[in-house]
Amino acid sequence: MLLFIEQLLNGLQLGVMLFLMSAGLTLVFGIMQVINLAHGSFYMIGAFVAATVAVRSGSFLLGMAVALPVAAAVGMIVEFTILRRLYDRDHLDQVLATFGLIFFFNELTRIIWGRQPLFMDVPPWLGGAVELLPGVHYPVYRLAIILVGTFVALFLYLLFSRTRLGMQIRAGASNREMVAALGVNIRLLYTLVFGLGTMLAALAGIMAGPILAVEVGMGESILILTFVVIVIGGIGSVRGALVGALLVGMVDTLGRVYLPDLLSVLFSSATADTLGASLSSMSVYILMAIVLTCKPAGLFPAQN
Amino acid sequence: MQRIVLSLVILLFSMSSAWAAEPVKIGMITTLSTKAGYLGEDIRDGFKLAIEQGQGTLGTIPVELLVEDDGRKPEKGRQIAERFMKRDKVQILTGIVFSNVAMAVVPKIVRSGAFYISPNAGPSKLAGKGCDKNYFNVAWQNDNLHEAVGQYVTEKKFNNVYLLAPNYPAGKDALAGFKRFYKGGIAGEVYTTLGQADYAAELATLRASKPDAVYFFLPGGMGINFIKQYAQAGLNKSTPLFGPAFSFDERILKAVGDAAVGVVNGSQWSADLDTPENRAFVAAFRTAYGRTPTLYASQGYDAALLIGSALKAVQGDMDKADAFRTALEKADFPTVRGSFSFGKNHHPVQDIYVREVIKDEQGNYTNRILNKVFSNHSDAYGGECSM
Numbered sequence: 001m002l003l004f005i006e007q008l009l010n011g012l013q014l015g016v017m018l019f020l021m022s023a024g025l026t027l028v029f030g031i032m033q034v035i036n037l038a039h040g041s042f043y044m045i046g047a048f049v050a051a052t053v054a055v056r057s058g059s060f061l062l063g064m065a066v067a068l069p070v071a072a073a074v075g076m077i078v079e080f081t082i083l084r085r086l087y088d089r090d091h092l093d094q095v096l097a098t099f100g101l102i103f104f105f106n107e108l109t110r111i112i113w114g115r116q117p118l119f120m121d122v123p124p125w126l127g128g129a130v131e132l133l134p135g136v137h138y139p140v141y142r143l144a145i146i147l148v149g150t151f152v153a154l155f156l157y158l159l160f161s162r163t164r165l166g167m168q169i170r171a172g173a174s175n176r177e178m179v180a181a182l183g184v185n186i187r188l189l190y191t192l193v194f195g196l197g198t199m200l201a202a203l204a205g206i207m208a209g210p211i212l213a214v215e216v217g218m219g220e221s222i223l224i225l226t227f228v229v230i231v232i233g234g235i236g237s238v239r240g241a242l243v244g245a246l247l248v249g250m251v252d253t254l255g256r257v258y259l260p261d262l263l264s265v266l267f268s269s270a271t272a273d274t275l276g277a278s279l280s281s282m283s284v285y286i287l288m289a290i291v292l293t294c295k296p297a298g299l300f301p302a303q304n
Numbered sequence: 305m306q307r308i309v310l311s312l313v314i315l316l317f318s319m320s321s322a323w324a325a326e327p328v329k330i331g332m333i334t335t336l337s338t339k340a341g342y343l344g345e346d347i348r349d350g351f352k353l354a355i356e357q358g359q360g361t362l363g364t365i366p367v368e369l370l371v372e373d374d375g376r377k378p379e380k381g382r383q384i385a386e387r388f389m390k391r392d393k394v395q396i397l398t399g400i401v402f403s404n405v406a407m408a409v410v411p412k413i414v415r416s417g418a419f420y421i422s423p424n425a426g427p428s429k430l431a432g433k434g435c436d437k438n439y440f441n442v443a444w445q446n447d448n449l450h451e452a453v454g455q456y457v458t459e460k461k462f463n464n465v466y467l468l469a470p471n472y473p474a475g476k477d478a479l480a481g482f483k484r485f486y487k488g489g490i491a492g493e494v495y496t497t498l499g500q501a502d503y504a505a506e507l508a509t510l511r512a513s514k515p516d517a518v519y520f521f522l523p524g525g526m527g528i529n530f531i532k533q534y535a536q537a538g539l540n541k542s543t544p545l546f547g548p549a550f551s552f553d554e555r556i557l558k559a560v561g562d563a564a565v566g567v568v569n570g571s572q573w574s575a576d577l578d579t580p581e582n583r584a585f586v587a588a589f590r591t592a593y594g595r596t597p598t599l600y601a602s603q604g605y606d607a608a609l610l611i612g613s614a615l616k617a618v619q620g621d622m623d624k625a626d627a628f629r630t631a632l633e634k635a636d637f638p639t640v641r642g643s644f645s646f647g648k649n650h651h652p653v654q655d656i657y658v659r660e661v662i663k664d665e666q667g668n669y670t671n672r673i674l675n676k677v678f679s680n681h682s683d684a685y686g687g688e689c690s691m
Contacts, residue, residue, distance in 0.1 A: 003512045010504040017502075106337075115342040117528055117559035122536060129538055139536050142504065211536065212501050213528035213559060217339045221499055253505045256496070273495065277471040281497035 002135045007257050008250070009132075013142045015249025016149030020204035021222055022229040022241040023156060024197035030236025030302045031173040031193050034083055035091055037098040039201050039226065040219025041105035046071045046202025047209040047218065048113060051120035054209075060123035064206050068199050075198025079191050087190075102220070109216050117215035145207050152200065156238055169193055173236075173302075225252075228284055232291045234298025243299055248284050255283035327366040328620050330611065331388035332399035333381050333409065336373035339525050342555050343401045343600050344373070347423050349593055350604030351398070354612065357588065362612030365620035370394065376401075378408030385409050389418055395622045396421065398607050401600075403427040403446060403474055414438040419628070423607040424600060426651065428477060432688030435649045440632055442610050442644075443603040444572055445651050445683035446474060447481030449548040450521065452570035452656040452677040454485035457517060457546055459677075463488035465546075466515035468506065468530075470522060471495035478521035478548065484684060491515035496522075503530050507537045519546045527551030528559050535563035544568070549671075552661055553598035557669035564661045564669065572652070573602045573641050574659050574673050582640040596670060602640050613637040647682045649689035656681050 025039045046067045054063030078101065086094045122141045129137040160166040172179045172186050180186045205219070212218065229248050233240025260276025267275065291299060332351065334344035348371055360366055370392060374381040381400065388394040397413050398421045400406045406425035413420045414436040422430075422441040430436075431445045457465060465488060469475035475495060483490075492513045494506055510518065518539075522530050531551065534540055540563065549571030557564055575586050575596055585605055589597040597605075610632065617631035618624040635645050645653045656678040659671035 003508060006508045007505055010502075010508060013504065014502055110341070115345050116555050117339075117342075117525065119559045119561050121561060121563075127536075137538070139538075141536065208501075211529070211533055213339075213525035213532075215339050215525050215528070215559075216341070218525070221501055257505045257509055260494075273493065274471075277495040277497075281471065 002133065005133065006136050006138065007253055009136075009138055009142070009146075011250035011253035012246065013146050013249070014253055015246035016146050017204060017208060017245075018222075018225055018229050018249055019149055019242050019245035020152060020200055020207065021226040022233070022245055023152065023238055024200035025226055026230045026233065026236055026238060026241045027156075027200075028194055028197040029230070030238075031169055032083075032087065032190050034086065035094050035098065036083070036197075037095060037223070038078070038101035038105065039197070040223035041102055042071050042075055042198040042201040042219070043205035043208070043222060044105065044109060044216070044219040045074055046205030047120070047212075047214045048109060048118060048205075049202075050206040051118040051209050051214045052113075054120055054123075055118070060126075060210075063120075064203075067206050068202055071202030071205075072195040072199040076191050076195040078198075079194035083194065084187070084190075106216050113216075115216065117213050120209040120214050122210040141210060148203070148207060152203070153242055160238070165192075225284065228288050230298075232288050232298060234295075234301040236302030237298070237300040240298055240300035240302075247287065251287050252280075252284050255280040259283065327360070327368040328396070328615060328622060329368050329370060329388075329392055329394045330362075331385070331392065331394035331397045332369060332371045333374050333384045333388070333397065333405075334371065334399035335376045335401040335405070336371075338376045340376060340401065340523075341373075343424070343524075344399070346553075346555075346598045346600040347399060347401065347604035347607075350589070350597060350601035350606075351423070351608040353585075353589055353592055353601075354605050354608030356592070358612065362608055363614070363616030365612070365615040367611075367615070371399070374400070374405055376405065378405050381405040381409040382412060385413055389413070389416060395419060395625075396611060398423055398611070399604075400425050406430065410439055411436070417625070419625075419632070421607050421611060421632075423603040426683075427474075428683075428685050431649050431651050431683050432685035433690075435689035435691055437629060437650075437691060440610070440646065440650045441652065442607045443652070444654075444656075445685065446477050447484065448652075448656060448681065448683060449550070449570040449572065450478045450481030451485045451684075452658060452681070453519060453546050453548065453568070454482040455677050456568070456570070456658045456675065457519065458485060458487045462517040462544075464491045464514075464516045465489075466491040466510050466513060466518045466543075467493045468510070468518065468520040468522070469495060470498040470500070470526065472498045474523075475521060479519075481684075482519055482521075486519075496526075498526075500526060501529050503533050504537075507533060507539065511537065511539060515543060517544050517546060521548055521550070523550045524556075528556055531560050531567070532563050540566070546570075549573075549599050549659070552659070552671060553600065554596040554668075554670055555598055557661060557671075561669065562663070565663055567661045568658050568674065569661070569671070570656060570658050570677070571599055571671070572654055572656050573599045574657060574671050576670070576672055577640070577642060577657075579640070579642045581638045582642070585640045596668065606637070606639050606641065606644070609637040609639065610635065643680070645680075647686050648691055649683070649686040650691070651683050651686065653680050653682045655679050 050063035050067035053066045126141045229244040233244030259280045264272035336344045372384045395418045403425040426441045426445040552569040614631035
């Protein structure tokens, strides 16, 4: 039972990580109608910049303080120079261009930092584990990730429902021309939204840095799951991204842990192990297939 | 008339000797891009170091090294091999990092009569039924390093080991290799998704099953993730971790830091291996590239020296394929590993050690040899080879 609670927390933590990634991606798609495959590159840039600054200065927070604006700036430059030309084009053109950006950023990172994976450690004040319930020890850093994710979800909710900027962004998503005609600088708005999206990806990368390998191409492995999340949640919906991310996090974690056990009731242990390992790596895709069969537009389709 | 014929003969002779002086081409197919790019980079740099030390020669024969990146893709590896052999007329190939690429490329190379010297990948198939007279492995058979740790863990009387590897052929081979020499009980055996980043769920289950040691095989970035998370979960204080050298090379250690200190791992080579050849190699590599060589670099270097020894025996004339092969079989080169010879399946017979990860006086993370586990160890598949 205690183990189950710990696994639930693990699922929640993975879900929160995925939410940080998918919120930015779905935001950009929902508002700007752009499929941005290079989202994972901003995750990588966030981690690399934060790791470099954190190691040089010894401060994790300083690393974060530098990496977030750097990633946002890179994102806005990309939007200004490349994506802006693609808004009216086909989705296929956007995919092609942003796919090319992945190669560009991977190679650029390799040129700047080399092939050596970088070192990034949990800051001492977030190290160690706490006893949440008697017998359930959980790493403090992973709790911090959950906390950061909760803050981001709250921030996005307030931004969109309570601020003028949020209102303009939502209006821009439903009718671009009308908003522009009303005197809102829609181009600037889009650049800002894109910057916000990349900043969220970078935040995910920074938070992942201490627990994962900071290496060239690190963004691609999480990008696939991120796409699964936004497809499940409904493309363009931040609320959908939140629900989808938590669902995927839970299904992936619990599937990995409990599927082999469940199967060993039915099959011999060797078959159960192999089958369990294969099935659990498919579990999120099976989840996606089920969701899409029942609700083809995802759980929370965006209004437009 | 006679004079003309004579001068023609002399001219032809000088031309052919001019051809002989033309460098022998060596084709290196390796992985330089993707996350695993540093493996190929180290193999290449080790190989190049040997050529630079010979001032452009290997075994006094001038060579030209052609390097191409396979991007870890078998089909790309095949294309490069074809191009090397057809366009560049290369007859010596080397460099492949990954077993799946090797399985797709090596049979094609040796079938067409060229030689392949593996500086890394050693899949069981190529050591057993699929062995070939033109295929040599100068690194190890894939199971070897796992076998050494299995033996060591048994000797240290661990009796309830938890096993973890990715769900793909090399992962299963790794655990099979470990179990070949490990005689104790198994607390759990888990196969994770290839490329998995987060191991929180596996670590929680692992802790609950209370093993007395953990053996894992997670190459590259997966290993970095796992070791960091293992330490963050506080498991490194209660349960010793064991692995093959692949997760404890000097470049991974740099990215993992303190989390790996104290971990025992199996390797056929270590930077602190105390032989004159190795001391010279490590010093020269550090001077040339400004970093400590990894085992991959040592394998690349040895591959180059091996090729050099055989080139010298045939004076660079690759038409003498049989003589070249015989010279390779002798393995008469100053290896950085102390002792090295080939078994009848052209795979290494060598010593295998366990090393411990330490932080040296300069604050760098590296390995220190603890113990020689096997002397003149060969692989389990030689019997299936019909050579």
